[in-house]
Amino acid sequence: MNRTTFLSISILIVLLLAAICSVFAQPINGYTKNYVTNKPVDYVNIGLMGKELGTVSSANGFFSIDIPSHFNNDTLYFSRVGFEKKGIKVGDLRSEKSNSIFLVEKRYALDEVSIEPKKFKKKTLGVTTDFKGVVAGFNNYHLGYELGLLMKVKKSTYIQKVKINFASSSYDTVFLRLNIYKPTGELSFENILKEPVYIKVAKSEIEKPIIIDLKNQYLHVDDNFLVTLEYVKDLGEGQLMFCASLISQPTYYRDISQGAWRKLPAPIGISMSVEVETEK
Structure with a gap:
């Protein structure tokens, strides 16, 4: 050469x-x-x-x-x-x-309050089952993966509490973020929380219902809203499962931070319910 x-x-x-x-x-x-x-x-x-x-x-x-x-x-x-x-x-x-x-920290404008003689009733939305014979979990454990349910309302509604029923976990401690969105399009959403909400559960407590009180965030909606759980901290190798049930509406998810929202083809939803006060 x-x-x-x-x-x-x-x-x-x-x-x-x-x-x-x-x-x-x-x-x-x-x-x-x-x-x-x-x-x-x-x-x-x-x-x-x-x-x-x-x-x-x-x-x-x-x-x-x-x-x-x-x-x-x-x-x-x-x-x-x-x-x-x-x-x-x-x-x-x-x-x-x-x-x-x-x-830069976000400044939230105070919502205009109109005093009207409206009557509200308590209602529970979503999946409430605590049966551990049917379970579902995350498709993957990429940081930013989200999975959740669309809660359907058509009247003035105040979000009070979220309840989650886990089935099992191989992690010593579970750490997730709860998100609540309002739809801005068919598959686009905007977070309406004013402060982040984190869920930290020890393995010994995983089979008990987890209740997150949201009253102090004064979350008001007039239409459907999406509630999700997000994987935000690398927990290492393991698996987390939720109680689940067949549902008549799709489960929403996205694989990664800022990724595209999708609907699961299987009609199954994790056990996540929301206590609300909605206008009669």
Whole structure:
């Protein structure tokens, strides 16, 4: 092999390696922080909107996400209840010298109160079964995976409590986030919580009903709303199962942070119910 041929082959190999590197995911690491206090913002949803590339920051705000370079012109979104959503172009994020993403706390406008002589009645929505003979669980354990039920209402309604019936768990402690959304389209939703709600349950308590009181958030809806459970902390290898039941409406889920919402084809729902006060 002469020198010219050797150099040509070497250059070709370098170009091929460069092309391969540009195709495969390149990690972006950083920390999500409060713009004012500089303190970590935990469990922030991070991802490309509608695509299957996402993650959730840790309890100390650290995140790492692998994004191929052909997404450099796409926007990476950072969102969490209590903060304004932030979007940064992937290419710009790669070139940033600082690895801190600063989020601004959200200011919630006070709802206008109209005093009218309305009468309300208590009602329970969703799946209430505690039978452990039928169970269901998450399809995967990617950070940001969500699974939930659409609660149907057509009148003025105040959300009071959420109840969950777990069936079993191999984890010592379960840690999930509860989300409540209002529909903004057929498969698009907006979170209506004012503060994040986390569920932490020890293995010894997993078979007891878990009740989350939401009265202090003053959640009011006039139409359907979606209640989900989200996997936001890496719990390691294991499995979590819920009591479940056949239902006449679809279960909603998304595989990853900022990913596309979908409906499960199987007519089965996890045992999650909501106590509400709805207008008579």
